Amino acid sequence: MEGERQQAFRARLIARLEELATGEALGRDGKKVVQLDQQSVGRLSRMDALQSQAMAQAASRMRLAEERRIKAALVRLDEGEFGYCTDCGDEIAAARLKHDPAAALCMSCARG
Template sequence: MDHKTESEWRATILARLKALDSEDELGRAGQATVELDQQAVGRLSRMDALQNQAMARATGARRQTERARLQAALARLDEGEFGYCEDCGEEIAPGRLRLDPAATRCVSCASG
């Protein structure tokens, strides 16, 4: 992979990491502790708030997983292994990497 292509992939991955950071900032309020104030919020409203909190936490966990995958992709870039299948060693199609720059397997190996 030439230096220009490597720089483009690095910029793409860093942009996705930055977007995850922005989403984390927006999602923090949804993960806050739900107050037990029956006077201010009815029981059903509190149940909705708890469900929303659980969904916000699950979304945050998915972002953490995606962040780890993208950081691993950056490490592969540094090691010169980015874009190659971890199973067969063949190049991963550029279209697949554009959809998911953290992909570690080619379509053939991923489909089993």
């Protein structure tokens, strides 16, 4: 893959990492421990708070997984392996990389 395209992919990956870091910082409050004081909050409010906490934790796990994928793609860029399937070694379709620059598998391997 030519250097200009690699730099464009690198820029997109780094920008996405920054977005994820911002999202994680904004989501910290939602992951805090929910106080279960029955005198200050009703049962439905506590259930809503617990559900919100669970959703914030799930979103954080998804951001972390995407961050790992992006960092792995940046390593592949540095090592000259970007754009090639990590399973079979075939080239990953340009359209797939355009859609998801962190893609590590070609479509054949991704399908199983």
